[in-house]
Amino acid sequence: MIEAKTLSKRYNERLVVQDVSLQIPRGGVTAIIGPNGAGKSTLLSMISRLTPMSAGSVEIDGMDVTRTPGPELAKRLSILRQHNQTSLRLSVRDLVAFGRFPHSGGRLTAEDQHHIDEALDYLSLNEFQDRHLDELSGGQRQRAYVAMVMCQDTDYVLLDEPLNNIDMRFAVDMMQLLRRAADEKGKTVVVVLHDINFASCYSDHIIAMRGGKLAWQGTPDEVMRDEILSELYEIPMQVHELNGQRICVYFRMG
């Protein structure tokens, strides 16, 4: 379980995240949604100790993220941020192999190679594995980074807007993959999403943030409602039920 207690982040005088307390249970897919500047990414990076918190605490299975040794935590929790740029000439396989660093300290064992193959396979990157990162499209590079995180083989996988810059096909692939990781491998996936319909269709739990605060949380059925979403995004929004999925329409209202 991920437990955040009265978590706040302040940049100078500006409170980006304000007093957020929440629990994310083990297993399943949790989506964090909300308008720009709601503090979603900041919340995620505080949970994953990439950004130090101004106040409050985060525990992962009872381990305080600011006090637990880095390598220890890296075997339990992985985080992938949005902008992953590197000027290094690395092959896809080399990048994915870095995912094993917390386990083997960079000296790859046969078991590590097995994990690497599996991760490459999982993200259908087999044919690209010897290509260099700078020769890939944005979507392929994104998948290579996700493969690295999968290869890290942690119980908790946190992803900040993994659907950015990828087309619909890969977006669906990616969400199905995260779903499978939760269902088949028992991983706890926490993902920041901009497209609320993906959140509705693929997650078990939705956390909605606005103005640095926790606005709503619950199952997609509970959160995907006209009045909640309209208030959250401050535009008229309508939720329809299509093929048993709650789909929100907001493109051109009235």
Place this chain on the structure above:
Amino acid sequence: MGLTTAARWRLLLVAVLAVLSIVGFMTWNVQSDWAFIIEYRGSRLLAMLLVAVAMGVSTLVFQTLTHSRILTPSLMGFDVLYVLVHALGLAFWARLGLGSMPAVVFVLDVLLMAGIALVLFRLLFGDSVRGLHLLILLGMLGGLLFRELTELALRVLDPTEFSIQSGRSIASFSRINLSLLWVALVLTLGCVTLVFTQRRRLDVLNLGRDVAINLGVSYRRTVTLLLVVASVLVSVSTALVGPMLFFGLLATNLAYWISGTHQHSWTLVTTVLVAVVCLVGGQLLVEQILQSRLPFVMLLELCGGVLFILLLLRGVRE
């Protein structure tokens, strides 16, 4: 990872050139008796090897930490900071009666330098993600500031101290500070061993802060440690032969090209070999074989400077 076949051949070539440079430096044109040659050239050779290792390794580490192929500790003024520390410290150490013990003074300077570096990094890093970029900007300014302060300090010191000062403190290639050789050897070996144990972490740090933390590297601690080690290595090099602005840049960039990889187990070794070839081989070629009167360090710095401009231009175009 690992090396391509072409890279292996290039690396082998550099290794052979490094050995030839060393052997050539010791044996070329020997006219007097061997005992003298071994002592005279041997100590000079050792100093140059230490400088090659210290400049190469410190620049490589620094470039990995800053994700840059252009920035070097010298460009950020680490070397002039050392000269400044030394100049200001000298009067003080002399008063403590340590003036006649250059090795002790040197160690104190290095400790002071490491301490200053540590405080500066701690202050500048804070908990900010942008810490490193800020550090780079301030370093560029710091470089200028330290240069001017050193000038000032040298003028303000009283004349007798100044003459001791300028005679002793600012070493150069024609006036290598051989009294510090053994201390420098110990410090260099210590630092390089430490860097080598961190080589896999350096590979991870190359991927950027967020990825490194995700993979469990204690970012702040590791970066601070490595920057302090880099500052010690720069001190060693500066104490032996004085400041060199572009030599490190030349060595690392040639090494990136030769090894064609970013894996530090390879780039560390390659950088050192390249630095040895440039420094020892260059000296041998220009001063012994060609019998040229041209100051060879100037030539080396000129090459480095041209490379710096080329890299900058390429950076601008991208």
